[in-house]
Amino acid sequence: MIMTSEKQQRWSPGRRGALYCSPGCGGKCTWADYQLARKRGHTLVKTLTAKLGDGWGISVFESMGWRYTVGRGGVSVHVSHSTIGTATSYFALLGEPGGSGGLSDWTDHSSYDDPVEAVQRTIEKAEKVMAKWQQWINTAKGVSNG
Numbered sequence: 001m002i003m004t005s006e007k008q009q010r011w012s013p014g015r016r017g018a019l020y021c022s023p024g025c026g027g028k029c030t031w032a033d034y035q036l037a038r039k040r041g042h043t044l045v046k047t048l049t050a051k052l053g054d055g056w057g058i059s060v061f062e063s064m065g066w067r068y069t070v071g072r073g074g075v076s077v078h079v080s081h082s083t084i085g086t087a088t089s090y091f092a093l094l095g096e097p098g099g100s101g102g103l104s105d106w107t108d109h110s111s112y113d114d115p116v117e118a119v120q121r122t123i124e125k126a127e128k129v130m131a132k133w134q135q136w137i138n139t140a141k142g143v144s145n146g
């Protein structure tokens with residue numbers, strides 16, 4: 001997406017004392033929360049890397065407070081809104097890489113204490129849906145499932 005310079009300016013956070021917030025946000029986000037989001041994001045990357053391998057990256061963004069997600073390819077791990085601040089519960093979305101969310105076909109926003117489980121369950125759900133779709137395709141093509 002190409003942003004106009006005005007839009008870029010609106011979403012460029014500026015530091016003023018304890019505040020670190022964009023004009024477009026206006027949520028009085030703080031530098032401390034930004035640092036905390038980055039720190040928690042790094043911790044989540046380490047947790048996911050240890051169990052699921054390399055390739056995870058952090059995205060820190062503003063939405064009336066600093067938030068973060070960690071993703072790899074089309075899967076992204078999010079802190080459940082009900083636990084923002086304590087970061088004890090996670091959900092995962094799976095969709096187009098670089099996109100902003102998950103396909104509704106397998107997204108149910110279930111929350112998990114373990115972010116690794118959130119990723120694994122989401123991938124399992126997607127695989128079940130894909131297997132069902134493949135069966136539909138096979139049936140439509142007259143291919144037997146044997």
Ligand SMILES: [Zn+2]
Nearest residue numbers: 021025027029
């Ligand atoms: Zn802000």
